[in-house]
Amino acid sequence: MPIQRKRVTADPSHAIASTPVGRLRRLRRSELPEDTIELARFLIGKVLVRDHRGNRTSGRIVETEAYPVGDAAGHAFIGLTAANHSLFRAKGHAYVYLIYGLSYMCNVAAERRGIGAGVLLRALEPLEGISVMQRRRGTTGLTELAKGPGRLATAMAIDRRCDGIDLCAAGPLWLGVDDERPAVRLSRSVRIGLTKEVDRLLRFYERGNVYVSGPRGLRR
Protein backbone atom coordinates (compact mmCIF):
# COMPACT_ATOMS: atom_id res chain seq x y z
CA MET A 1 0.00 0.00 0.00
CA PRO A 2 1.37 3.41 -0.94
CA ILE A 3 1.75 5.76 1.94
CA GLN A 4 -0.74 8.59 1.75
CA ARG A 5 1.42 11.68 1.98
CA LYS A 6 -0.16 14.55 3.79
CA ARG A 7 -0.67 17.51 1.51
CA VAL A 8 1.42 20.55 2.44
CA THR A 9 -0.77 23.49 3.36
CA ALA A 10 -0.67 26.20 0.73
CA ASP A 11 0.94 29.02 2.67
CA PRO A 12 2.13 31.84 0.40
CA SER A 13 4.39 33.40 3.02
CA HIS A 14 6.16 30.10 3.55
CA ALA A 15 6.48 29.68 -0.19
CA ILE A 16 8.18 33.06 -0.46
CA ALA A 17 10.46 32.52 2.48
CA SER A 18 11.58 29.21 1.06
CA THR A 19 12.06 30.48 -2.47
CA PRO A 20 15.77 30.89 -2.97
CA VAL A 21 16.77 33.91 -4.96
CA GLY A 22 18.95 31.90 -7.25
CA ARG A 23 21.77 33.06 -9.39
CA LEU A 24 20.36 36.06 -11.16
CA ARG A 25 21.90 37.47 -14.29
CA ARG A 26 20.89 40.46 -16.33
CA LEU A 27 19.05 39.77 -19.55
CA ARG A 28 20.82 40.90 -22.70
CA ARG A 29 18.79 42.83 -25.23
CA SER A 30 19.64 40.27 -27.88
CA GLU A 31 17.86 37.61 -25.81
CA LEU A 32 14.53 39.45 -25.89
CA PRO A 33 12.16 38.40 -28.66
CA GLU A 34 11.51 41.32 -30.98
CA ASP A 35 7.90 40.33 -31.58
CA THR A 36 5.61 41.90 -28.97
CA ILE A 37 3.51 38.81 -28.32
CA GLU A 38 6.56 36.58 -28.07
CA LEU A 39 8.10 39.06 -25.66
CA ALA A 40 4.98 39.02 -23.49
CA ARG A 41 5.27 35.23 -23.21
CA PHE A 42 9.02 35.32 -22.73
CA LEU A 43 8.84 37.74 -19.81
CA ILE A 44 6.73 35.40 -17.67
CA GLY A 45 9.09 33.88 -15.11
CA LYS A 46 11.77 36.51 -15.62
CA VAL A 47 12.69 38.81 -12.74
CA LEU A 48 12.18 42.56 -12.42
CA VAL A 49 14.78 44.13 -10.14
CA ARG A 50 14.62 47.59 -8.57
CA ASP A 51 17.55 49.21 -6.80
CA HIS A 52 16.26 52.35 -5.15
CA ARG A 53 17.69 54.36 -2.23
CA GLY A 54 19.83 51.48 -1.09
CA ASN A 55 16.93 49.04 -1.14
CA ARG A 56 16.68 46.14 -3.50
CA THR A 57 13.27 44.79 -4.35
CA SER A 58 12.61 42.13 -6.94
CA GLY A 59 9.93 39.79 -8.13
CA ARG A 60 9.17 37.13 -10.69
CA ILE A 61 6.96 38.39 -13.48
CA VAL A 62 3.86 36.21 -13.44
CA GLU A 63 1.44 38.16 -15.66
CA THR A 64 1.84 40.32 -18.78
CA GLU A 65 -0.23 41.82 -21.57
CA ALA A 66 0.93 42.44 -25.13
CA TYR A 67 0.06 45.67 -26.98
CA PRO A 68 1.38 44.89 -30.45
CA VAL A 69 1.74 47.08 -33.54
CA GLY A 70 -1.59 48.28 -34.89
CA ASP A 71 -3.50 47.50 -31.68
CA ALA A 72 -6.11 50.24 -31.13
CA ALA A 73 -5.85 49.68 -27.37
CA GLY A 74 -2.13 50.40 -27.37
CA HIS A 75 -0.72 53.78 -26.46
CA ALA A 76 1.43 53.83 -29.59
CA PHE A 77 -1.64 53.58 -31.82
CA ILE A 78 -2.02 57.38 -32.09
CA GLY A 79 1.58 57.73 -33.20
CA LEU A 80 4.66 59.14 -31.57
CA THR A 81 4.01 61.77 -28.88
CA ALA A 82 6.00 63.29 -26.03
CA ALA A 83 4.26 60.98 -23.58
CA ASN A 84 4.64 57.66 -25.37
CA HIS A 85 8.00 57.98 -27.13
CA SER A 86 9.61 55.30 -24.94
CA LEU A 87 7.37 52.75 -26.63
CA PHE A 88 9.18 53.56 -29.86
CA ARG A 89 12.61 52.82 -28.44
CA ALA A 90 14.39 49.52 -28.93
CA LYS A 91 13.03 46.47 -27.15
CA GLY A 92 13.93 46.35 -23.46
CA HIS A 93 13.32 49.99 -22.56
CA ALA A 94 10.78 50.95 -19.91
CA TYR A 95 7.63 52.86 -20.75
CA VAL A 96 5.92 54.15 -17.60
CA TYR A 97 2.74 56.20 -17.52
CA LEU A 98 0.08 57.32 -15.04
CA ILE A 99 -3.46 56.05 -15.42
CA TYR A 100 -6.62 57.35 -13.73
CA GLY A 101 -4.50 59.89 -11.89
CA LEU A 102 -3.31 57.33 -9.39
CA SER A 103 -1.63 54.23 -10.78
CA TYR A 104 1.62 53.90 -12.68
CA MET A 105 1.90 51.22 -15.34
CA CYS A 106 5.26 49.68 -16.17
CA ASN A 107 5.80 48.40 -19.70
CA VAL A 108 8.67 46.88 -21.63
CA ALA A 109 9.09 48.31 -25.12
CA ALA A 110 9.04 45.71 -27.89
CA GLU A 111 10.00 45.61 -31.57
CA ARG A 112 12.74 47.62 -33.27
CA ARG A 113 13.60 51.25 -32.62
CA GLY A 114 11.01 53.41 -34.33
CA ILE A 115 8.22 50.83 -33.97
CA GLY A 116 5.72 51.54 -31.17
CA ALA A 117 4.69 48.46 -29.18
CA GLY A 118 5.10 47.11 -25.69
CA VAL A 119 4.30 44.65 -22.94
CA LEU A 120 2.51 45.67 -19.73
CA LEU A 121 3.82 44.04 -16.54
CA ARG A 122 0.72 43.19 -14.52
CA ALA A 123 1.88 41.20 -11.50
CA LEU A 124 4.95 40.00 -9.63
CA GLU A 125 5.65 37.19 -7.24
CA PRO A 126 7.72 39.06 -4.62
CA LEU A 127 11.26 37.73 -4.09
CA GLU A 128 13.58 40.26 -2.44
CA GLY A 129 12.81 43.27 -0.24
CA ILE A 130 9.40 42.12 0.84
CA SER A 131 9.35 44.32 3.94
CA VAL A 132 10.25 47.34 1.79
CA MET A 133 7.41 46.52 -0.58
CA GLN A 134 5.05 46.14 2.35
CA ARG A 135 6.00 49.59 3.61
CA ARG A 136 5.53 51.16 0.17
CA ARG A 137 2.17 49.47 -0.25
CA GLY A 138 0.98 50.07 3.28
CA THR A 139 -0.02 46.47 3.78
CA THR A 140 1.35 43.37 5.44
CA GLY A 141 -0.35 41.14 2.90
CA LEU A 142 1.82 39.12 0.56
CA THR A 143 -0.46 38.09 -2.25
CA GLU A 144 -1.68 41.69 -2.71
CA LEU A 145 1.79 43.25 -2.75
CA ALA A 146 2.31 43.36 -6.51
CA LYS A 147 -0.90 41.81 -7.84
CA GLY A 148 -2.15 44.29 -10.44
CA PRO A 149 -0.10 46.74 -12.50
CA GLY A 150 -0.60 49.76 -10.23
CA ARG A 151 0.27 47.79 -7.13
CA LEU A 152 3.33 46.38 -8.87
CA ALA A 153 4.57 49.90 -9.59
CA THR A 154 3.93 51.06 -6.04
CA ALA A 155 5.68 48.05 -4.52
CA MET A 156 8.69 48.63 -6.77
CA ALA A 157 8.74 52.45 -6.38
CA ILE A 158 8.21 52.86 -10.11
CA ASP A 159 6.91 56.19 -11.35
CA ARG A 160 7.23 58.41 -14.39
CA ARG A 161 10.89 59.05 -13.57
CA CYS A 162 11.52 55.43 -14.56
CA ASP A 163 10.20 56.10 -18.05
CA GLY A 164 12.87 55.42 -20.66
CA ILE A 165 15.18 53.36 -18.45
CA ASP A 166 17.11 50.68 -20.32
CA LEU A 167 16.06 47.48 -18.56
CA CYS A 168 18.96 45.61 -20.14
CA ALA A 169 21.61 47.83 -18.57
CA ALA A 170 23.06 48.10 -15.07
CA GLY A 171 20.89 50.69 -13.35
CA PRO A 172 18.00 51.33 -10.98
CA LEU A 173 15.56 49.05 -12.80
CA TRP A 174 16.48 45.99 -14.83
CA LEU A 175 15.42 42.57 -16.02
CA GLY A 176 17.08 39.39 -14.82
CA VAL A 177 16.74 35.68 -15.21
CA ASP A 178 17.47 32.74 -12.95
CA ASP A 179 18.58 30.04 -15.38
CA GLU A 180 18.17 27.38 -12.71
CA ARG A 181 14.42 27.76 -12.46
CA PRO A 182 12.23 25.40 -14.43
CA ALA A 183 10.18 26.63 -17.36
CA VAL A 184 6.85 28.26 -16.70
CA ARG A 185 3.44 26.81 -17.54
CA LEU A 186 1.63 29.54 -19.46
CA SER A 187 -2.03 30.36 -19.76
CA ARG A 188 -3.63 33.10 -21.82
CA SER A 189 -6.80 35.16 -21.72
CA VAL A 190 -8.33 38.39 -22.93
CA ARG A 191 -6.74 41.56 -21.60
CA ILE A 192 -8.18 43.27 -18.55
CA GLY A 193 -9.83 46.67 -18.29
CA LEU A 194 -9.97 47.61 -21.96
CA THR A 195 -12.74 49.26 -23.96
CA LYS A 196 -11.13 48.53 -27.35
CA GLU A 197 -9.84 45.30 -28.86
CA VAL A 198 -11.47 43.44 -25.98
CA ASP A 199 -11.48 40.02 -27.62
CA ARG A 200 -7.79 39.54 -28.32
CA LEU A 201 -6.10 36.86 -26.24
CA LEU A 202 -3.01 38.88 -25.42
CA ARG A 203 -2.79 38.43 -21.66
CA PHE A 204 -0.34 35.80 -20.43
CA TYR A 205 0.21 34.43 -16.96
CA GLU A 206 1.73 31.57 -15.05
CA ARG A 207 -0.90 28.91 -14.61
CA GLY A 208 -2.07 28.56 -11.02
CA ASN A 209 0.23 31.21 -9.60
CA VAL A 210 -1.44 32.90 -6.61
CA TYR A 211 0.13 36.26 -7.42
CA VAL A 212 -1.72 36.61 -10.73
CA SER A 213 -4.35 39.40 -10.79
CA GLY A 214 -7.72 39.51 -12.46
CA PRO A 215 -11.18 38.14 -11.73
CA ARG A 216 -11.77 34.51 -10.92
CA GLY A 217 -11.89 32.58 -14.13
CA LEU A 218 -9.02 34.54 -15.60
CA ARG A 219 -6.44 33.17 -13.18
CA ARG A 220 -6.28 29.49 -13.94
Place this chain on the structure above:
DNA sequence: AGTGCGATTGACT
Protein backbone atom coordinates in the same frame (compact mmCIF):
# COMPACT_ATOMS: atom_id res chain seq x y z
C1' DA B 1 -7.98 77.56 -22.29
C1' DG B 2 -11.39 73.97 -21.78
C1' DT B 3 -12.95 69.19 -22.29
C1' DG B 4 -13.11 64.16 -22.01
C1' DC B 5 -11.21 60.06 -20.72
C1' DG B 6 -8.33 56.11 -19.37
C1' DA B 7 -3.98 49.18 -19.89
C1' DT B 8 -6.89 50.88 -11.76
C1' DT B 9 -7.55 50.75 -7.07
C1' DG B 10 -9.65 50.75 -2.56
C1' DA B 11 -13.65 51.70 0.02
C1' DC B 12 -18.12 50.54 0.64
C1' DT B 13 -23.24 48.33 0.05
Place this chain on the structure above:
DNA sequence: GTCAATCGCACTA
Protein backbone atom coordinates in the same frame (compact mmCIF):
# COMPACT_ATOMS: atom_id res chain seq x y z
C1' DG C 1 -21.15 43.40 -6.54
C1' DT C 2 -20.87 49.08 -7.37
C1' DC C 3 -18.52 53.45 -7.63
C1' DA C 4 -15.75 57.64 -7.11
C1' DA C 5 -11.05 59.47 -6.88
C1' DT C 6 -7.59 62.11 -9.50
C1' DC C 7 -4.04 63.46 -13.02
C1' DG C 8 -1.67 64.11 -17.47
C1' DC C 9 -2.37 64.40 -22.00
C1' DA C 10 -4.42 64.67 -26.68
C1' DC C 11 -7.64 67.11 -28.97
C1' DT C 12 -10.65 71.09 -30.17
C1' DA C 13 -11.13 75.99 -30.67
